[in-house]
Amino acid sequence: MNASSHTPEQLAxxxxxxxxxxxxxxxxxxxxxxxxxxDFRSTDGLYNQQWRYPPETILSHEFFLRRTDEFYEFYRKKxxxxxxxxxxxxxxxxxxxxxxxxxxxxxxxIDGLHQAAGSKKVVELHGSVLRNSCTRCGRKFxxxxxxxxxxxxxxxxxxxxxxDVVLYGExxxxxxIEEALDAIARADLLIIGGTSLAVYPAAGFVExxxxxxxxxxxxxxxxxxxxxxxxxxxxxxxxxxxxxxLDAPDQA
Numbered sequence: 498m499n500a501s502s503h504t505p506e507q508l509a510x511x512x513x514x515x516x517x518x519x520x521x522x523x524x525x526x527x528x529x530x531x532x533x534x535x536d537f538r539s540t541d542g543l544y545n546q547q548w549r550y551p552p553e554t555i556l557s558h559e560f561f562l563r564r565t566d567e568f569y570e571f572y573r574k575k576x577x578x579x580x581x582x583x584x585x586x587x588x589x590x591x592x593x594x595x596x597x598x599x600x601x602x603x604x605x606x607i608d609g610l611h612q613a614a615g616s617k618k619v620v621e622l623h624g625s626v627l628r629n630s631c632t633r634c635g636r637k638f639x640x641x642x643x644x645x646x647x648x649x650x651x652x653x654x655x656x657x658x659x660x661d662v663v664l665y666g667e668x669x670x671x672x673x674i675e676e677a678l679d680a681i682a683r684a685d686l687l688i689i690g691g692t693s694l695a696v697y698p699a700a701g702f703v704e705x706x707x708x709x710x711x712x713x714x715x716x717x718x719x720x721x722x723x724x725x726x727x728x729x730x731x732x733x734x735x736x737x738x739x740x741x742x743l744d745a746p747d748q749a
Contacts, residue, residue, distance in 0.1 A: 503738050506728040510688075510711055510735065511742035513726065514593065517686040519600045522590055523703055525692025527714060529606055531584035531733045536691075558666035565649045565657060572643075572660070576607075577626055579644060583614035585733035586690070589740045591615035596743075601680035605692060605699055607662045620676045622669055622699045628661035669698065677702050684708060690732045694718045 514520065526536035548571065554560055555571045583591075591614040593599035602611050603620045609627045611619045629638040633656025642658065643650055650658040663669055677699075681687060687706050690713040694700040703720060711726040712718055713735050721727050728735050 503742060504730065506726065506730065507735060507738040508742060509726050510713075510728065511739045513686055513709060513711055514598055514739055514743060517598050517709075519684050520593065520598055520686040520688060521601050521603060521680050521684040522593075522599060522688045522690060523603045523681070523692070524586075524690045525605045525694075525696075527691025528586050528604070528732060529581070529584070529608055529610055530691070531586065531731065532578075532581045532608075532610060534578050534581050534606075534608055553665055556664055558664045561659065561664055569643075569649055577640070577644065578608065579640060581608060581610060583610045585737040587611055587614035587616070589733075589736035592740060594618065600683065601676075603677045603680060603702070605696065618680075620673050620680065622663070622673050622677060624660070624662040624670070626660055626662060629658050630661055631656040632659050633657070674702075681706050686711070688713065689718065689720065689724075690714065690736075692718070694720055 526534070530536050548555065549567075550560070552571070552575075555568060561568045587610050590599060590602055590611065594602070594616055601618045601620060602616050603622065604611055605622050607621070607623050607626050609625050626643075627640050629640070629643060629650075630636065631638070631652035631654060634652060634654045636652050636654070638650075638652075638658055643660070652658055681702060684706065686709045687703065688711045689703060692700070692714065693716060694703070700719070710720065710724045711728070712721060712724045713728045713730070713732045715729055715731075
C-alpha cells in the first residue's frame with residue numbers, strides 16, 4: 498500500500514509517532530465500539546435507551562446500595578460483553594508499546610480489551626469488569642462469577658460482591674490518578690481517542706498538557722482548539738493505517 502492510499506491525517510499521525518518515544522494514549526468508549534461494545538452518548542448508546550431509571554442513576558453508588566438487584570439486572574444486560582475481542586485500535590496500541598513508542602495507555606473503559614490485545618502499561622481510571630470484590634471480606638472474584646450468578650451475587654461469607662468499577666458518586670482510585678498524571682507529564686506526544694472529553698475529573702487530566710497533541714474522535718472535543726492534529730475517521734482504521742506507514746519509512 499503506497500502513500501497515496503492514505504489520508505493526509507494518517508500520514509501526519511505517522512510522522513508524529515515516528516518522532517515520539519514516550520507517547521501516551523488517552524482513550525474512551527469510542528475505542529471499543531469497533532469491538533461491538535456500545536458507547537454511552539451516541540444516538541444508539543446506553544444513555545439514549547429507555548429504562549425505568551436513567552443509566553446514570555442505575556450506575557451510581559447510591560443505586561447499587563439501595564437497589565442492588567436492579568443494578569445487577571442492568572449491569573449484566575448492558576455492561577458485560579464477554580465475547581468482545583480487541584479491534585485494530587487495541588492491537589495497534591499494543592504494538593506501539595512493544596516498539597518503544599508508546600509508554601502508557603490511559604483508559605476510561607472497563608472492558609479489559611487493551612490488556613487482551615497485549616498492552617502492558619494500562620491505567621484504568623474507571624476500574625474493570627474483570628475484577629470483583631466482596632464488600633464484606635474483600636475476597637476477589639473474576640467476571641465468570643458474575644456471569645454465572647443470578648440476582649445479587651454473594652460471597653461465601655454472605656457479603657455482596659461488587660464490581661471493581663467506579664460508579665457515579667465514587668472517587669477515582671488514587672493510584673490510577675497518580676499514574677495517569679505522571680504518564681501525561683512525561684509524554685512527548687499525547688493521543689486522545691474515542692472520547693468526547695465530557696467526563697470529569699478524568700477529562701481534566703489532559704488540560705494541563707502542552708506538548709504535541711493528536712485527537713482521533715468522530716465528533717468534536719473540548720480540546721480540538723489546541724490540537725496539532727484532529728482526525729474524525731474511525732480510530733481502528735486510523736491507527737492501523739499509521740502502523741502501516743511506520744512499517745514503510747519512505748512513505749511517512
